[in-house]
Amino acid sequence: MYYQRPAQDAALVEGNLAAKDLAEALAQAGFSLPSLYGDFPTITDGALVHLGGASAEVVRELAAWIRERV
DSSP: OOOOOHHHHHHHHHHHHHHHHHHHHHHHTTOOOTTOEEEOOSSSSSOEEEOOOOOHHHHHHHHHHHHHHO
């Protein structure tokens, strides 16, 4: 049986909160990444966010939107 360490639990919570924060900010800009979620830490106990699942069209639109504002 697999047991998570407390640091992994905290990192997963932090990753999910960060993903939610980014999803809300992206929504305000008119974007959505459907597979955005916090993920279990792998090598370190640091929080991770899975950003995959966006179409190439959405990614290019998001990149252009960012470039216009830099």
